[in-house]
Amino acid sequence: MAKHERQADDSAPLAKKVRYDDENPQELSFLDEVKKSFSADGADFGQVFLSLIRDKDQKDDIVRFLEQNVVCNPVSVEMDAFLEDENGSTWATHDVDMDRAWSDVVEQLRGVGFDDSIIRLLSKPSGPQKAALCCLWHYPTFATKKRYFGLTLDRSNPCLKYQWKKIADNSRVRTQDTYPMRRIYNSLGPQWEELFANYTEDIVNVCHDFAKEALTSAPFSIVLGASNSKLVRQLLDGDEDLLVDDVSLRIPFKLFGRDPCVVIRDKKTRQILHVIFFSYHGMWFLVAKDPIKEVLLLHDLIWNAACQWSGVPIAQEGFFSDRQDAIPRDLLRCIIQLRHVEKESGIILEHEEGRQILSNYLSRPEHAEFVEKLRLLPKEDSLLRTVLQYWNIKSLATKATKNWQESEAAQRQRDALDKGRATQATIKWQDSEAAQRQRDAVDKGRATRATKKWQESEAAQRQRDALDKGRATQAAQRQRDALAKGGAKGGAKGGAKGGATMATKKQQESEAAQRQRDALERRAKWNAKRREMSRIRLVARLQAKLAEEAELRRQSEAIQ
DNA sequence: AGAGTCTCAATTAGCAAACG
DNA sequence: CGTTTGCTAATTGAGACTCT
Known part of the structure; x- marks a missing residue:
């Protein structure tokens, strides 16, 4: 501890900071960083985004659109409370209008062949039906704490967690899945055909209509992922009354082969009705695709502008950009997550x-x-x-490596393992659920070994061989011991007199059986006592060891 | 004397933590 | 997640040991 303080007192970082301050009185803000990166201009993220628009008339139209009031019915409940309700038999309520819209969708899906076992896997949109901002995701997976009657904005899912963390308050945001059916994640997409065969088209139509309603009822939208990006254009292009107008930006790359923004106009009046942004899926931020800094910055810019315009508070302006250093660690988390899905699904x-x-x-x-x-x-x-x-x-x-073994981390692990063993040996732990699970596991293991399959397995053969080997070793040792003692001692063992006492009367038989039962009982008692004693010895041993080490540590600290 | 325990080995399953 | 160590308990069986 003292060491650290001394290091701080050396004031190396402090000196550096002073020098930095002298040269550069103001640190570059995130907004400035974005502006610099895209050679853009503006006093806020919205203005910076506007300054990237190539077409002046288009930009003016958007500015006019931004002057309109945003109509929205924000929700007033805690949006993640549903995660705690593990056994709920219906979806949590955020907004009554949404409830109405949702039950309508559920009924339509029931109508095209969904039964209750599939219905409960549906994920309902979070937030209000009439939202200021709509976040459209693709489809929910099983990577969630709440697999039945879940909601889309689910912070227990690694991807949706990105939205949860980026946006400080989602009460004005409608978060929805294009396909609300929970499916195992697959690169090919949800693959409805294998599940719904002839009904696929009907189901897809219900989903598309609902998704389109989500986009057209909010002034601003963020559409996530490549599949959605394609689909949303298709859906809106297919509407006779609407016009999809690409917004060309002064940026050196494309998202999904296009610019990441479109405006939707009324075909007759050419008035702008909606502004839609496209964003990479949360998965993109989880995996180790080379994250180009500008792409990360653009995502922050898009989300920040969308939030600003729709009046949604941002939690972290640079949330996506700041994640760059976290990627190696997240890659492992991502793989674990995917492996989890593999194990669960068997795919x-x-x-x-x-x-x-x-x-x-x-x-x-x-x-x-x-x-x-x-x-x-x-x-x-x-x-x-x-x-x-x-x-x-x-x-x-x-x-x-010696390096690790001598490290503090290694010591911490050793201590922790000792502590773990000590807790396992305490009475309190033995009464715990974990101990019960362990006992159950022991039973399960026993059951496994009792199966014919196990007994015929290679493992069983190895065990038998090992037992033979153990016995042989013991026999050899005995022989050596006997030889060492001079051999004379080895006595005649008692003869085999077992058969002689073979019962001839039923009474004798039953008495023998009784004696046997008594013996078993006595044996069981002895075993229990023995276990208890060994447990007590173990606790004492470990506690003594821990106390000894604590004392040693105390002494060594005192010396320092 | 006889009842009960321990020993060798590998295996079943789970727990306590650490690392990548 | 997968793997590690060292603990929990049980199984196999014969012979040695300990306790009553």
């Missing part, structure tokens, strides 16, 4: 897709050898699991 992620997600990581020269091995992996084997195992090998290598 293995396509190797090609996995390679894409990992492309950044795998392209590093130190992994070349591993990449070669990965190429040979049979396609029915999980790529994710293989990668995790690879990571695990590296983790073991680290732990095998």
Whole structure:
């Protein structure tokens, strides 16, 4: 501790800061950073975005559109409260108009063949029916705490969490899935056909109508993901009364092959009715596609402008841009997440897709050898699991180094493991649910070994061999001991007199059975006592050890 | 003397934490 | 997530050991 303070007193960072302050009295704000990056201008994010628009008339139209009042019925409930209601049998209410619209959709889906087992997997839009901003996502997955009767703005899902964190208050935001059916994530999309066969078209139509209603009832929208980007243009292009007008921007890249903004006009009056932004899906921020700084900045700009114009408070102006350094760690979280889905569904992620997600990581020269091995992996084997195992090998290598073993982290782990063992040995822990689960597991293990399948398995054979080996070792040891003692002692064992007492009368038989039962009972009592004693000894041993180490630490600290 | 316990080995399953 | 260590308990069985 004192060391740290001394380091701080060395005032190296302080000196640097003073120098920095002298040269640069004002640190670059995030808005300035965005402006500089796109050579743009403006006093806020909305103005900066407008300054990027190439067509002057289009820009003026948008400015006129922005002067209109935003009509909205914000919700007044806690929008994530539904996550706590684990056994609810219907969807949480945010807004009565939305409830009406939603039950209508549910009825339509029921009408085209959905039964209750599928209905409960539907995810209802969050927020008001009449919203200032609409965030349109693609479809919900099983990566959630609330799989039945869930809502779209679900912060227990890694992707939706991005919206939850970016936006401080979603009460004016309608967050909706184009396809509200919970499906296992797949690169090919939801694949309705396999589930709904002949009804697919009807179902898709219901979803599309609802999605279109969401977009056309809000003045501003953010549409997420490549599939949605294509679909939304299609839906609105197909409307006779509407005109989709691309907004050309002065930026050096495209999103989904286009500019990330369109305005929707009334075909007759050419008046702007909606402004729609396109954004990468949350998954894009999770995986290690090389995150070009400008793309991240543009996402912040789009979301900030959309929020500003619709009167929605932003939590972090630079939320997407600031994530850059977090990507390596998030890649692992992402893989764990995907592996979780694999295990749950039993469906293995396509190797090609996995390679894409990992492309950044795998392209590093130190992994070349591993990449070669990965190429040979049979396609029915999980790529994710293989990668995790690879990571695990590296983790073991680290732990095998003297450096790690002597580190504080290693000491922390040793202490923690001791502490864990001590808690497991306490009476309190043994009464806990975890202990019960463990006991159940022991039973389960026993049951497994009782099966014919296990007994005929290779593992069982290995066990039998090991037992034989153990016995042989013991026999050899005995022989050596006997020889060492001089051999004379080895006595005649008692003869086999078992058969002689074979009962001839029923009474004798029952008495023998009784004796046997008594013996078993006595044995059980003894066992229990023995377990209790060993438990007490263990607790004492561990506590003594912990106390000893604590004392040592105390002493060494005192010396320092 | 006889009842009860312990020993060797590997395996089942779970828990406590750490790392990648 | 997957893997590690060292603990919980049980199983196999024969022989040695301990307690009553």
